[in-house]
Amino acid sequence: MFYVLVLLAVLTRLIPHPPNFACIGALGLFAGCYMKGRIAPLIPLAAMLASDVLGHMLKIDGMGFYSPIAMVGVYAGFGLAACLGRLLQQQRGPLRIAAAACASSVIFFAISNFGVWASGMYPANWEGLVACYAAAIPFFGYTLAGDLIYGAALFGSFEWVRYRLPQHYWGGRAVA
Numbered sequence: 001m002f003y004v005l006v007l008l009a010v011l012t013r014l015i016p017h018p019p020n021f022a023c024i025g026a027l028g029l030f031a032g033c034y035m036k037g038r039i040a041p042l043i044p045l046a047a048m049l050a051s052d053v054l055g056h057m058l059k060i061d062g063m064g065f066y067s068p069i070a071m072v073g074v075y076a077g078f079g080l081a082a083c084l085g086r087l088l089q090q091q092r093g094p095l096r097i098a099a100a101a102c103a104s105s106v107i108f109f110a111i112s113n114f115g116v117w118a119s120g121m122y123p124a125n126w127e128g129l130v131a132c133y134a135a136a137i138p139f140f141g142y143t144l145a146g147d148l149i150y151g152a153a154l155f156g157s158f159e160w161v162r163y164r165l166p167q168h169y170w171g172g173r174a175v176a
Contacts, residue, residue: 002031002043005154009047012150014054019062020142024048025081025104026150032085033092034158041082048078073115077108081147097155101147109133109140 005027012023028044035043055063065071081104088100113136114129122128 002035005030006043006047006050009044010051010054013047013051013063014058014060018142020139021146023146023150023154024051024078025108025143025147026101026154028078028081029085029088029097029100029104029147029151030154030158032082033088033155034085040085041079044078044082045075048075067116067119067121069119070112070115070121073118074108074112076115077111080104080107080111092155092159094152097151098148101151102144105140105144105147108143109136112136 009023009027024044024047027047028041031040031043052064054060056065084100084104084107088096113133116122116136117124117129117132122132
């Protein structure tokens with residue numbers, strides 16, 4: 001099942017969309033919540049890497065490979081979404097999922113833009129750091145909207161399917 005979700009997350013980055021409005025952060029939350037073991041952070045990273053490779057090959061603006069330091073910040077932000085998703089394993093009401101999506105967006109904003117600043121794209125001083133975060137504010141709204149909308153779609157559809165199918169299909173276990 002997670003292979004299909006990775007593919008869908010890759011597609012959300014390849015189709016035309018507003019900047020930063022993608023499924024990767026929500027996929028991290030979802031994987032962290034429903035996957036057992038330590039593989040959950042690799043799910044959004046695999047989707048991100050696959051979409052970066054395809055974006056690079058297809059020459060899609062804003063995708064592909066750029067500063068390694070900035071990319072570490074971006075990938076770390078998405079990997080931490082899966083760690084945050086672990087907090088949803090015991091209780092996953094709509095408000096908790098929405099709060100986790102908001103927290104994931106804030107964490108991604110803070111870490112990814114610190115990586116952009118540390119990569120040398122802005123002056124290595126306080127003013128450069130402030131300028132970097134200020135320039136990223138318009139993108140934060142898209143990140144937040146993507147995490148909330150895709151998070152609702154992933155968690156909502158999964159829970160709806162789980163509710164609609166008889167329990168013997170699931171065996172009462174976490175899905176992996």
